[in-house]
Amino acid sequence: MYRIVRHPLMLGFLIAFWAAPVMSPGRLLFAGVITAWVLLAIRIEESTLLGMHGELYENYRPRVPALLPRLRSWI
16 A cells, blocks of 8 residues: 555545545534644654655655555556
8 A cells, every 4th residue: 555655544534534425514524624634644744754764755755645646556
């Protein structure tokens, strides 16, 4: 999974919260707040990983997208 996206767990959270069969106003608000939290958490995690792994993680970042997989990598 980490060859396709850098944050597969966060992507799974987003899919789970936005893929509701019925989107009530409360669920929409919840999904929006969770999305904002996930985007903030990714920024914090990226800086932590960069501090821990340095150049290795810096080289990994341009090759693998954060959340949305590239179609070309599947073909």
